[in-house]
Amino acid sequence: MKAVLMAGGEGSRLRPLTINRPKPMVPIVNRPVMEHCLLLLRKHGITDVIVTLQYMAAVIQDYFGDGSSLGMNLIYSIEDEPLGTAGSVKKAQEHLTDTFIVISADALTDFDLSSIVKSHRKNRAIATLTLHRVENPLEYGVVITDEGGRIKQFLEKPSWGEVFSDTVNTGLYVLEPSIFDYYPSDKAVDFSQDVFPQLLERGDRLYGFVADGYWCDVGNLSEYMRANVDLLEGRVKAEPIGIEIRPGVWAASEDVEIAPNVLLEGPIFLGESVKIQNGAVIRGPTVIRDNALIDERVRIERSIIWRNTFISDRAEVRGAIIGRQCAIKSRAMIFEGAVIGDQTTIGEGAIVQPGVKVWPNKEIEAGATVSSSLIWGSYSRRALFGRWGITGLVDVDMTPEFAARIGATYGSTLPKGSTVIVNRDAHRAPRMIKRALISGLPSAGVNVIDVKSQPTPVLRYITRVQGAAGGVHVRVAPHDAKVVDISFFDHRGLDIDGKAKRKIEGVYFREDVRRAYLDDIGVITESPGLVNRYLEGFAKAINAEVFQRIDRQPVVIDYSHSPAAHVLPAVLSRLGCDAIALNADPDERRLTRTRDQIETSLNQLSSIVASIGARMGVRLDPSGERLIAFDERGRRIGSWELLAVVATLVLRGAGGGNIAVPVNAPTIFERIVSNFGGTVVRTKVDPTALMSAGVSKGVLLAGGGQGGIAFPEFQPALDALYATVKIQELLLTQETSLAEEVNRLPQFHAIQTRVTCPWENKGRVMRMLSQQYQGSDTTQIDGIRIDLSSDEWVLVLPDAERPLFHIFAESSSNEGAHTLAEKYSALVASLQR
Numbered sequence: 001m002k003a004v005l006m007a008g009g010e011g012s013r014l015r016p017l018t019i020n021r022p023k024p025m026v027p028i029v030n031r032p033v034m035e036h037c038l039l040l041l042r043k044h045g046i047t048d049v050i051v052t053l054q055y056m057a058a059v060i061q062d063y064f065g066d067g068s069s070l071g072m073n074l075i076y077s078i079e080d081e082p083l084g085t086a087g088s089v090k091k092a093q094e095h096l097t098d099t100f101i102v103i104s105a106d107a108l109t110d111f112d113l114s115s116i117v118k119s120h121r122k123n124r125a126i127a128t129l130t131l132h133r134v135e136n137p138l139e140y141g142v143v144i145t146d147e148g149g150r151i152k153q154f155l156e157k158p159s160w161g162e163v164f165s166d167t168v169n170t171g172l173y174v175l176e177p178s179i180f181d182y183y184p185s186d187k188a189v190d191f192s193q194d195v196f197p198q199l200l201e202r203g204d205r206l207y208g209f210v211a212d213g214y215w216c217d218v219g220n221l222s223e224y225m226r227a228n229v230d231l232l233e234g235r236v237k238a239e240p241i242g243i244e245i246r247p248g249v250w251a252a253s254e255d256v257e258i259a260p261n262v263l264l265e266g267p268i269f270l271g272e273s274v275k276i277q278n279g280a281v282i283r284g285p286t287v288i289r290d291n292a293l294i295d296e297r298v299r300i301e302r303s304i305i306w307r308n309t310f311i312s313d314r315a316e317v318r319g320a321i322i323g324r325q326c327a328i329k330s331r332a333m334i335f336e337g338a339v340i341g342d343q344t345t346i347g348e349g350a351i352v353q354p355g356v357k358v359w360p361n362k363e364i365e366a367g368a369t370v371s372s373s374l375i376w377g378s379y380s381r382r383a384l385f386g387r388w389g390i391t392g393l394v395d396v397d398m399t400p401e402f403a404a405r406i407g408a409t410y411g412s413t414l415p416k417g418s419t420v421i422v423n424r425d426a427h428r429a430p431r432m433i434k435r436a437l438i439s440g441l442p443s444a445g446v447n448v449i450d451v452k453s454q455p456t457p458v459l460r461y462i463t464r465v466q467g468a469a470g471g472v473h474v475r476v477a478p479h480d481a482k483v484v485d486i487s488f489f490d491h492r493g494l495d496i497d498g499k500a501k502r503k504i505e506g507v508y509f510r511e512d513v514r515r516a517y518l519d520d521i522g523v524i525t526e527s528p529g530l531v532n533r534y535l536e537g538f539a540k541a542i543n544a545e546v547f548q549r550i551d552r553q554p555v556v557i558d559y560s561h562s563p564a565a566h567v568l569p570a571v572l573s574r575l576g577c578d579a580i581a582l583n584a585d586p587d588e589r590r591l592t593r594t595r596d597q598i599e600t601s602l603n604q605l606s607s608i609v610a611s612i613g614a615r616m617g618v619r620l621d622p623s624g625e626r627l628i629a630f631d632e633r634g635r636r637i638g639s640w641e642l643l644a645v646v647a648t649l650v651l652r653g654a655g656g657g658n659i660a661v662p663v664n665a666p667t668i669f670e671r672i673v674s675n676f677g678g679t680v681v682r683t684k685v686d687p688t689a690l691m692s693a694g695v696s697k698g699v700l701l702a703g704g705g706q707g708g709i710a711f712p713e714f715q716p717a718l719d720a721l722y723a724t725v726k727i728q729e730l731l732l733t734q735e736t737s738l739a740e741e742v743n744r745l746p747q748f749h750a751i752q753t754r755v756t757c758p759w760e761n762k763g764r765v766m767r768m769l770s771q772q773y774q775g776s777d778t779t780q781i782d783g784i785r786i787d788l789s790s791d792e793w794v795l796v797l798p799d800a801e802r803p804l805f806h807i808f809a810e811s812s813s814n815e816g817a818h819t820l821a822e823k824y825s826a827l828v829a830s831l832q833r
Contacts, residue, residue, distance in 0.1 A: 166763025407440025610634025
C-alpha cells in the first residue's frame with residue numbers, strides 16, 4: 001500500500017516559528033513533525049510515500065532526500081500554487097492505482113493505521129475518514145455516522161450551535177483510486193468541502209472510522225506546545241525519544257554535558273551536545289535541542305529551546321518557545337507564552353512579557369521591556385471575535401494600539417481604495433478606540449467616512465446606501481462600562497459572516513497587514529450629515545397620511561440617553577406624531593445600566609403610559625436596535641408576543657407573505673402564518689443569521705426574541721427606531737391597538753432555562769444527543785431541536801461563549817413547558833457524567 005503525505009503547509013498560525021521553515025519541519029521534541037508521520041507509516045508497513053509539497057519545498061527535500069535513511073521510498077509532487085487537499089493528491093494520481101492512505105504531515109498521531117485500512121476494506125468504501133473525539137470541535141469538521149459507520153452528515157468549522165457531535169475529521173483518509181472520478185485535475189479542490197459532499201449526496205460508500213489513540217493538529221502555538229508536552233509525558237505511542245540518562249530525563253545521545261550541581265526535574269529532553277552549567281535549574285516539561293548551551297544559574301521551566309541557542313547566566317525562561325540560534329543574554333527574563341524567532345538576541349536584563357512574539361533576526365537592547373510583539377503585535381489572543389464582535393476591557397485588552405492594528409487588519413481584507421463607514425456611541429472610551437481604529441484603516445489603502453455618533457441602525461443603513469465596502473461600530477457593552485465592543489458590517493449593513501471573520505483573524509494572526517504607498521493611503525472624511533440619507537429613506541418608507549387623518553394620540557419613548565434622541569424626533573416631527581420623550585439627553589455615564597436600573601426605568605415608563613392614555617410606550621436600547629413595548633394600559637408586552645402582534649399586522653396588511661424567526665421561537669408563528677398562506681423561515685438564534693434571512697425574497701418581517709425587529713422593506717437589519725414608527729402606522733391603518741391585538745393572539749407557553757457544562761464536555765453531550773434522537777423528528781439548524789408533537793418541542797443549544805447549554809421548551813400548558821425544560825435539563829446534566 002502507498003501513502004500520500006500532504007506537506008505543503010505554510011503554517012501561518014505558527015509564526016514566527018515558520019518564517020524560516022515549512023510547517024511540517026517544525027520539531028516535536030526530537031524530530032520534525034513530518035518525520036513522526038513517516039515513522040508511523042513505516043510502523044504499519046507503508047514505505048512507499050508520495051509527498052505533496054508547495055511552500056519551501058526544497059527544505060523538506062534536502063532533509064529527507066529519497067527516504068532511504070528511514071528505510072522508505074519517497075517521491076515528491078510539487079505544486080506551483082496551492083491546489084487544496086484533493087487537488088494536491090490528484091496531481092500524484094499516476095502513482096496511485098490501488099487503495100491508498102492520505103495523511104497530513106503536520107499532525108502528531110499514533111492511530112492504528114492497519115485497523116483503519118481493515119475497516120475500509122470490510123465496508124468496501126470509496127472513502128473512509130478517520131474520526132476522533134475532541135473536547136473543542138469548533139476548529140475542525142464535525143462528522144456524524146450511523147451505527148454501521150456510514151457518514152450521514154458533516155459540517156466544516158461549525159459554531160457551537162451547529163456542533164452536533166464531538167467527533168471530528170482528522171484529515172487522515174483511506175481512499176480508492178475511483179475517488180479521482182469525482183473531480184477535475186489542475187484545480188484547487190478540497191476533500192471535505194468539495195469531494196466528500198458529492199459522495200454523501202449521491203449515496204456512495206462514504207464511511208467514518210472513530211480512532212482511539214492520540215491526535216493533535218499542530219495548527220497553532222498552543223497546540224504546538226501541547227504536542228511537545230504530550231510526547232514528553234508519554235501520551236503518544238511513538239518511537240523512543242532518546243536514552244533515559246536520569247529518571248524523567250532523556251537525551252538524544254550520551255554526549256550531553258551536565259554540571260554536578262544542576263537541578264533537573266523531568267520530563268526533559270536534551271538534544272545532542274547540549275551543555276548545562278553550574279547552578280542551572282531546569283523543570284519540565286522542557287525540550288532543549290541540539291548544541292544548546294545553558295549557562296550558570298539559568299532557570300528554565302516548561303519551555304522549548306531550539307538548537308544552537310545560548311542562554312547566558314542568571315537568565316530565566318518560563319513557559320516560552322525560543323527559536324534556533326538565539327542569544328539570551330545575562331539576567332534576561334522571558335515569560336509565559338512568549339515566542340522568540342530564529343537568530344534573535346535578547347539583551348542583558350531585558351524582559352519579554354507574556355504572549356509576546358518576536359520575529360527572527362531581531363535584537364532587543366539591554367534593559368528593554370518588550371510588552372508587544374515585534375512587527376505589528378500588541379495583544380496576544382487565541383481568537384478575535386466573540387458574540388458581540390471584537391471585545392475587550394478598555395485600556396487593558398482594548399487599547400488604542402490594538403485598535404489601530406485592528407483597523408489596518410480589517411482594511412487589509414478589503415479592496416484597496418474602498419470605503420468604510422465608522423461610527424460610535426456617545427461614550428468617551430469608544431471615541432478613543434474609534435479614532436485609533438480610523439488611523440489604521442488608511443494605512444491599508446482604505447478610505448474612511450466618520451459619521452461620528454449615530455444609532456447602529458443608522459450606520460447600517462448608510463453603509464448600504466452609500467455603496468461602502470463595510471461599516472464599523474464601536475460601543476461600550478450594555479451591562480459593563482469597562483468593556484468596549486467593535487462590530488463589523490458588510491456592504492449590506494449586515495453583520496459580517498464567519499468567512500469574513502476568519503479572513504480578518506487570519507491577517508491578524510499572520511501579522512500580514514497590507515501597507516499602502518504614499519499616494520495610496522486612504523482619506524478620512526467626517527460626514528455626520530449622512531444621517532439625512534437615513535431620515536429621507538425612513539420618511540419614504542412610512543405612510544405619513546395615516547398619521548394626519550386620525551386623531552392624534554401620543555406615544556411615550558424612552559431613549560435610554562442614547563444618540564437615537566438626535567434622530568427619531570426629527571422623523572416624528574415630520575410625520576406630525578405627538579411623542580413624549582424620556583431620558584432624551586445623550587449621557588455617556590448612563591449608556592450602561594444595571595438590570596435593576598433598567599427595571600426601574602421600565603416601571604416609570606409603564607406608569608406614564610397608563611396615566612396619560614398613550615397609544616403605546618417604547619424603550620429603545622442604547623444601540624437603537626431593540627425595543628421593549630407597552631400597550632395603552634401600560635402593560636409590558638413580552639418580546640415573542642410583540643413579534644407575533646407585528647407579524648399579524650404585517651401579514652394582514654399585505655395579504656400574506658413570509659416571516660423569518662429563530663429556531664427557538666414558539667410555534668405561534670406557524671399558526672399565524674398559516675392564516676395568510678405564507679411560510680415561516682427558521683434561522684439560527686444568532687441575530688446575524690436572522691438579518692441575513694431578511695434579504696431573502698418574499699420575507700416581509702424578521703424578528704428575534706429580545707425585541708429585535710427588521711422590516712426588509714426599509715432595511716433587513718434590526719432597527720428599533722423604524723419599528724417604533726412602523727408599528728404605529730400598522731395599528732392606525734388597521735384601526736386597532738396593541739392591547740386588542742395581544743388579546744387576540746393564540747395562547748402559547750414557552751420557557752427558557754440553562755444548564756452549566758464544562759467546555760470539554762459540550763461536544764460529547766451534543767454527539768450523544770444527536771445519536772439518541774437521530775431517529776426522531778429533530779431539527780439541526782442551531783443546536784438540536786426535538787419536535788415531540790405538534791405543540792411540544794425542546795431545543796438544546798450550546799452557548800457560544802460560556803460553559804453552559806440553553807434549554808428552550810414549548811408545550812400546551814405552562815406546567816407542561818416547565819416539565820419539558822426540567823426533563824431535558826436533567827438529561828443534559830446526566831450526559832456530562
